[in-house]
Amino acid sequence: MDDKERGGSGGGPQEGETAARQRLEELKRYLASNPSNRMAWFLLGKTYASLGKEGKANYCYLRSGPIYEAYENEPHPFENLAAEDWLDRWNEPRRGGVARTALRAAILIAAGLALLPAASWAPGTALPATVDKPGGQPAAVSKPAQRDGEGSGIGIVWVDGRSFPEGAAAAVDALSRAGGEDRAVAATLPEAGSHYRWRSEAAGAALASRASGGDYLVREPAGREECGCESGLSAEADEAVRSEKALQEQRWSVVSGIRSFERRYGKWPARLEDLLRPYPDNILAGRADGMEERFDGWLKEAKQPAEPAAAGAAGGAPGGAAAGQATGGASAGRGRLAAAMAESFRIVVDTKARRLAVFSGPVAVRVYAAGLGGERTPLGRFEISEKVRNPNGSSTGSFGSRGMTLSDTRYAIHGTDEPDSIGKDESLGCVRLGRDDVEELYDLVPIGTPVTIQEGGLERLQPESGQPKKSRYRVEPAALEENPGKRYDWL
Structure with a gap:
């Protein structure tokens, strides 16, 4: 060789x-x-x-x-x-x-x-099949979403960096636990400070596959130009990562909604429809393909206490820096990135950078430019207490097509009919988002999502601009979410 x-x-x-x-x-x-x-x-x-x-x-x-x-x-x-x-x-x-x-x-x-x-x-060397299972929580391998009735047969395991030794160990360990996959990709995400950027291209650390005699073959990634792919492994691995990322967004949304339902009503939902009730009990905004089939599995995941991962500048929000420091950024053999896949959504608004970010652990799932009110925007901790479509009966009014009230106050995250105010301090205190951004956020996060408004912390996370609509997170509405009987006077 x-x-x-x-x-x-x-x-x-x-x-x-x-x-x-x-x-x-x-x-x-x-x-x-x-x-x-x-x-x-x-x-x-x-x-x-x-x-x-x-x-x-x-x-x-x-x-x-x-x-x-x-x-x-x-x-x-x-x-x-x-x-x-x-x-x-x-x-x-x-x-x-x-x-x-x-x-x-x-x-x-x-x-x-x-x-x-x-x-x-050396890459391509056969590894033994008798890999002992480490104690504690293993690095789980996820089966990517199926398309056209067929799966890729490639599972994804998330690792904290691009180190090949760590990726090889995690991929083989995960593959040894998997049910039907014949290959496992150890993938990571680009970092911005202490955060990972979810919307950026993933990079491969290793690819493990089953070989004859119960052995495994492990391949080290090549350069992106050499393989003509994003991950450095193969175009097929790229597609598996993209499918897994789309499925993970559904998982985050539903698991976060399940946990919000339990906090709100003191019991666990029995089915997906419990989260899709008409206003004001519209925990989630709608459904997407495959949610019903996966709901029982996600319910089991939601009942397990999430393992916090360090989130850097998160203002001490749930699952943020304070929790991560208690575990050293990893727990029970799981890295920060792998642990983040089991956490719930939280929102951080930075009044200094005028940005809003959706986090799961240290992963910045979305980053939006926001319009704020300067000192009129209050600092502190809130939660989304209400979600409404077309506030005041209009999708083009002063609050745009979506609104999310913060802790039953006059402050909210909503759209605007003044798009030029995004990135400026022109509101009376509310958080303004562009139309596409507020509609995506509305579909993504459930009622009960914690919101921290703080000064600073998101300077290194640039807003995602120019995202095509087809790449946005979308669900199909399942119930009436308008509230024509109320006149909203958000600030």
């Missing part, structure tokens, strides 16, 4: 050692939050071996348990000796060059490293 096939740069020993040390640090960071992932221990051992650190390599091999035997086709020579015992012996202060050299030689010969060159990790 040449350098290109192995993912190497062909830059010589020094460059290879630099890459190995970088991979070493990536794997160590991954294992700090995923200490039970035995495949990651095996990969760490391989990396140590490539750097000539045989003692540490063997320690990692022992921590990898049956992975070593499955991959090397033989048990580790020290598998009956506690790893801590022999590592302590290896790290003892030198008492004589001969004794230490003999111990090192014994380890090398017993491990077969004296006869074989240290192996480095």
Whole structure:
């Protein structure tokens, strides 16, 4: 296998050692939050071996348990000796060059490293099927939305960065738990400060696929230009990620609505229709294809307490920075990005940047330019207490086609008949959005969504402009959501 096939740069020993040390640090960071992932221990051992650190390599091999035997086709020579015992012996202060050299030689010969060159990790290498399941919450693999009755057979697992070792470990671990997928993509999102940008193109970290004999093949991403794709993996992987992102938006909306229903009524909804009642009980604005079929599964997810992920500048909103700091940005073996997929929506309005963002954990799902009222816009915490279509009986009036009242006050998030006021402080205190933006937000977030109005925090999140209508989140109205008996006088 040449350098290109192995993912190497062909830059010589020094460059290879630099890459190995970088991979070493990536794997160590991954294992700090995923200490039970035995495949990651095996990969760490391989990396140590490539750097000539045989003692540490063997320690990692022992921590990898049956992975070593499955991959090397033989048990580790020290598998009956506690790893801590022999590592302590290896790290003892030198008492004589001969004794230490003999111990090192014994380890090398017993491990077969004296006869074989240290192996480095290479894309396309078969991995063992006997991957032990780490404790706690696994990195779940999601099946992408089906189109035209057929699925792609590619599952998606979200990882926090583009590190190939971390992506390979997460993809194989997720695939080993999956039901019917034959491939799994480990994908990540671009970052802006402490946030991830949902609407930006996802990048691939690794692609794992099932091979004969119960093994897995893992491929490292190439450059986007080389593969002619967004993820760096394949056009098919790109399509699977896009389908999963569309499905995830539905999941967020429905799960957030289910949790809002329970807070509002003190019980769980029995079916999707419970969330689609006429005004004023219109928790959700409508339905989309596949929601009914997936509702029972999403109800089970909603009943599980969400694992908070650090969200950076979120004003301490639910699931925001304060919660993330308590868990170090990850919990039970799940990264920030994976944990965010199970959280609920929250809204942050930045009066300084004049922006409104919809978050799930650290993921900025939507970012809109907003019109505000300067000091007349109150800072603090609210929630969407009411959602109404065509306030005051008009879609072209001063409040536009949609309105969402904040905590039963005269403040609201609504449209406007003065589009030039977006991005300025010209309201009497309310949050104004453009027509397409307020209609998408109305469809996306349920009644009960928490809203934090704060000064600062969204400076690094640029509003999404020029989004085509076909890429907007849309649902079909399911009930009457107008309120002709009330005259709205929002500020």
